[in-house]
Amino acid sequence: MATQQSLQNFSEEDVAKHGTEESLWIVIDGGVYDLTSFQNEHPGGKKILKRVAGKDASKMFWKYHNAGILKKYTPKLQIGAIGSAAPVVQEKEADAPAAPVAVVESSTAKELFEQYGDMVPFADPNWYQGYSTAYLNASHVALRDEVRAWVDAEIEPFVGEWDEKKEVPAEIYKEMGRRGYLAGALGVHYPVEYTDIRPKCVAPEQWDHFHEMILTDEITRAGSGGLVWNLLGGYGIGAPPVVKFATPETKQRVLPGLLAGDKRICLCITEPDAGSDVANLTTSAKLTPDGKHYIVNGEKKWITNGIWADYFTVAVRTGGEGMSGVSLLLLEKTMPGLNVRRMDCSGVWSSGTTYVTFEDVKVPVENLIGKENQGFKVIMTNFNHERLGIIIQATRFSRVCYEESMKYAHKRRTFGKRLIDHPVIRAKLANMAIKIEATYNWLENMVFQTCSMSEQEAMYRLGGAIAGLKAQSTQTFEFCAREAAQIFGGLSYSRGGQGGKVERLYREVRAYAIPGGSEEIMLDLAVRQSLRVHQALGAKL
Template sequence: MSKLFTSDQVAAHNTDKDCWIIVEGKVYDVTTFLNDHPGGRKVLLKVAGTDATTQFQQFHNAAVLEKFGPELLVGAVSAHSEATTTSEEPTPSIAEGMTEGEPFGELVPFGDPYWYQDWYSPYYDDSHRRLRRFVRIFVEKEMMPFCHEWDEAKKIPASLFLKAGAAGILPAVAGGHWPVEYVASPPPADIAISEWNAFHEFIVCDELARCGSGGALWGLCGGLGIGLPPVMNFGSAELKKRIVPDCLSGKKFICLAITEPYAGSDVAGLRTEAKKTPDGKFYILNGEKKWITNGVYADYFTVACRTGEPGMNGISLLLVERSMKGVTTRQMQCSGVWASGTSYIAFEDVKVPVENLIGRENKGFKAIMFNFNHERMGIAIQANRFSRVCLEESLKYGHKRKTFGKNLVDHPVIRQKLANMARKVEATHAWMESLIYQTTRMPPELQMLKLGGPIALLKVQATQTFEYCAREAAQIFGGLAYSRGGQGEKVERLYREVRAYAIPGGSEEIMMDLGMRQSIKVSQLMGAKL
């Protein structure tokens, strides 16, 4: 039931003891919020009893209403002269996009992929459309209103992991196929297990990134998406049974600990060392890891360490548990992704049972490489959606910000910025879809060989597009993109997070070199005349 008021009735509530305002057709009692308003109480009192939609949209983003609105909402404005009460829900402004060719979303140009509008695609069916809507509702309700708060606090609440686990979002991003052996429930949105494919995971990852926060996204599933697959693909049956279900349900957390103060992209050069005890029952682990996503709160650490000769042939993977004596973590202060729990980890004489070996001893490098395509594709998906967020936010802002007597978007120089952003985003998205399609058709043993090079180059394309769009969006927003929170919140935050996408998973320089070397190698194997 929603109470309806006339504009005259709202106008009567115009003092500091009784202050109502109208925003986007809804009536809010902001009396108790006056002293908490970041712009001061006088800003609200100036619009007391009136429609403040224009002023609100000029200085705030929609997430503010999502966060504070429900507690302050008292009703809506009626078009009739008398106040009434109604139980009818408002009619959606656009269709829900549940059938092919039907639009979905806000329809901001290039704010969503083409297939969200009335464009046709060979990659998606009704199950993808249902999932798209399901994840969007989750993100807009459970994540988007709180990203700034989580970023400032440098952590996300444990309750979000449980909600994401129960919703089937965590199992959806853990490795491509639906992990039926570890999850009792079927995929979300009434999708049959037999229907699940790489494009479903693509949609989940892409929609999660609409929150506009790398910290929130990495905090929720960054460690999971790279730390758990080695266990799932190479761990013993006992290890999988004990570790995987709790991680996919959000009850426990895992991370991947490879990078060190001495070794980043050069994985074969890592120094963390594990030596077997004389009785052969334990490894004694010593070393340091740095820039480890989710390490601050992880229960489990998939640790790359040296157990044999120098180079790639002497590396093993161990599943280390926080409860083991000698494991210490501390949060690192980084430029971006603050809520992700980036940490420095020290292992001091940690006693790890040999049963916690993931795969075979001295064969860990292969297990690490096995998930790199999946990891880099995930980074590319997130980076390109963040580019869309920058473009979408810029388009919305450009239609309400006026300079020199007209909207920003009416200035040719601004439209040129938007056009360059759009063409880069759409080209990158099309390449992504093409490569993801190959993973649904190509045998797994060929994917590492044939797709490694193109996916490495795609990661560079996506992160450089992200960097370009974040910069151009910051120019369009001006000073609002230089201050944390408020209208330019997403753009400011994403501008700080660009390097967190350009470097992890393989720096641009390493990816460019790998992309060409691998592609040349494959072409020669196929008989290319070079």
């Protein structure tokens, strides 16, 4: 993709002539920036800028800022570059989709794609870096390139601001719909029957679980759990039950708006006294004497996206105790008696975590999702998709912690040498890398299995393994966040700046270790479920 504006070449002498408050230029990594009109906006004030006016400010800039700040202001402030240096511009020629360079002939099909990204070892999956893959094809590469270009230009530079404001602009969510990303994030086929929107670089009939994995992974690379949950969290777990189990009339009425990004949805299962213990939830739904409505009373807690949702996929008790008395209903924001309030949490600030209350909410029986008293089965079909999403995010966040640490270790000097030259730092990075790669390779295999099995078979055979992988991914995330914080030192304890991503992600570890099934429950389920399946398959114990 070509650059959006023509940038001039300057000499250092040219820049030196602009060292006053009336005309203030600086150089950062070879790029020339005119900060004359920016002085009053600079968070550190004019004085800091005056110190570097007309000079190369690279060292001072990187002392206080991360790459996201440069990405954010480059389109507004860059006017050129020093000499023939390649200018740091807002869009790169390399943003065009990479084409496959070879297909290795073998009895097992393998693809080999061009090198992509910054080529920091282990900072991206190795198929980005010129290694072969047996799972992916050119359509996956094209989607990766498309999503990364969008995230780099329109999302990553702003996530810190959005996090502080506790909200992602509605336009970003709407763009997810326009690009076809929402329709591809349901853990099912691409639902062409409910939308005319099509992905730009992937035919709907080609769309598979790897495309969804890549979409989630590249958005997660921005380094904000609040962002990912805002765009994919409530939607990715609230909408699939509607797609799979709602009545045809409900689907036709609800899904087009959801897939386009015009409407939003959330999943309401967790209650103040019923988190992982779904079978014992207490929110009630009682039929009216005429049998035309359910009257819903109760409350739900920690509901992602609830403050913005138009629709609420709600687990209710319609029968007796235990799982056999649970049903699922679709409630709507306009229904009297449904109230929401924002919750303040440790992390994922821009995700819209919500406390939802139901006071005599009147719901048409046509809004039943699935069959009455069989909602627990519907909920169970949702778990593999939800947990895989968490695994993808936790694994990429681990990479973000690692990549930020690796790059910082090459800049920061202590005791007369760079951090990367200290064996103890290299050991930290190595331990992060081996955990990340082990987790990612298991993830790829699980996604491949979901592509190879029916949904019913995958739910039965993969539930245990995915539960175990969910625990492994969040433990890896916690380890990498801690090690990254140690490498960044005090910079990881203050919001913003070079350690901003690490600080934010460290706060968000628990938001991944607990939702979707806590690590303790996942580890127990991994063994129990896998044993049950393999005993049925003939395991000799």
